[in-house]
Amino acid sequence: MIKLANHIKRIEISSLWSGHKHIVWDLRPDVNVLSGHNGAGKSTILNRLIQHLRSVPTTGDIQGNTRFGVKIEFDPSDATGIHYDVIRSFDRKMLSSEPIGALNDARIVTELDWQLYLVQRRYLDYQVNVGNRMIALLTSGDPEARDKAAIAANLKTRFLDIVDELFAETGKRIDRQSNELQFIQYDEKLPPYLLSSGEKQILLILLTVLTEDQQHYVLFMDEPEASLHFEWQKHLIGLVRELNPNAQIVLTTHSPALIMDGWEDAVTEVGDITV
Structure with missing residues (x-):
């Protein structure tokens, strides 16, 4: 083992x-x-x-x-x-169209787009895991359960706050009503694949780190x-x-x-x- x-x-x-x-x-x-x-x-x-x-x-x-x-x-x-996780910084065209064709999503055209798609799936799993952990804590009878549950919830909130702060100058913010990662810019919905290369890069790094859920x-x-x-x-x-x-x-x-x-x-x- x-x-x-x-x-x-x-x-x-x-x-x-x-x-x-x-x-x-x-x-x-x-x-x-x-x-x-x-x-x-x-x-x-x-x-x-x-x-x-x-x-x-x-x-x-x-x-x-x-x-x-x-x-x-x-x-x-x-x-x-x-x-471990590996993050590379090149926003180049996908060498193979096979993954894109399987998704039937024309917005995914670069390697950064593909990495963002994959880490978003992890983000959904992460939210489920955190929710389940909070329920388990609150039903455990642990006198410190509420404080521990708050820590788990606050980490996701801090991630959302960080991204909003980084993107504030361009009027973008995360749609907090959506389970998937979506942005709002001047009251219009914006998928992450339409962000700039730098925005995709910082989002990919921070989202990857978040979804590891503070493990070593x-x-x-x-x-x-x-x-x-x-x-x-x-x-x-x-x-x-x-x-x-x-x-x-x-x-x-x-x-x-x-x-x-x-x-x-x-x-x-x-x-x-x-x-």
């Missing part, structure tokens, strides 16, 4: 770029920002790590497996796997600053941590704005972990 880790402690990658470089990276449990010049290998390191995690069956021992030259150490040390897991992001306004970049890490303080963030970036809100110590240069 697989035992899930709280976070990744260390990754080692051997024979990066045909044996010329090896990577040894000790990770923090909260935020890890990988920086470096173009071509330094930031995305290559992230992709190799994700490739390794995806290659091992869920019943296998990811720590003990060294596929793709990757070795992982977890916390706790006897964990055999970890839950890793959020991988490859250059999440793409299409994001400077102010959104500055507050991105803080917003993710607010919605899920148990998430371990591992991201690559070219943007100094991402660390300007107190995360300078979380930066690792590719050269510093190359041996």
Whole structure:
């Protein structure tokens, strides 16, 4: 049976770029920002790590497996796997029309649209799970049940407030009467697929984090600053941590704005972990 880790402690990658470089990276449990010049290998390191995690069956021992030259150490040390999400920032056309055809929805035309569609399904499940948990708490006889139920409800409300605050300058707000994610702009309904690339990107990140329901897991992001306004970049890490303080963030970036809100110590240069 697989035992899930709280976070990744260390990754080692051997024979990066045909044996010329090896990577040894000790990770923090909260935020890890990988920086470096173009071509330094930031995305290559992230992709190799994700490739390794995806290659091992869920019943296998990811720590003990060294596929793709990757070795992982977890916390706790006897964990055999970890839950994770991957977010990439490119709003390009879908390479295959098959998923779109199956949905019969002409609004879904880019990879970000498709990711938004998938995470919206998670959002519906999340709302059901939170509702069921609140009912269980309120019928449990626990004297602190109301406070615990309020915490669960307040997290979703905080997510809605955050998105409304971010989109306020363009007159958009979330339709709070709808179970699905819909927006209102100047009294007209607006589906998320008609948002700008930057709006889709920030929405995808925050919605993904929310639907993990504050569990321990890793959020991988490859250059999440793409299409994001400077102010959104500055507050991105803080917003993710607010919605899920148990998430371990591992991201690559070219943007100094991402660390300007107190995360300078979380930066690792590719050269510093190359041996």
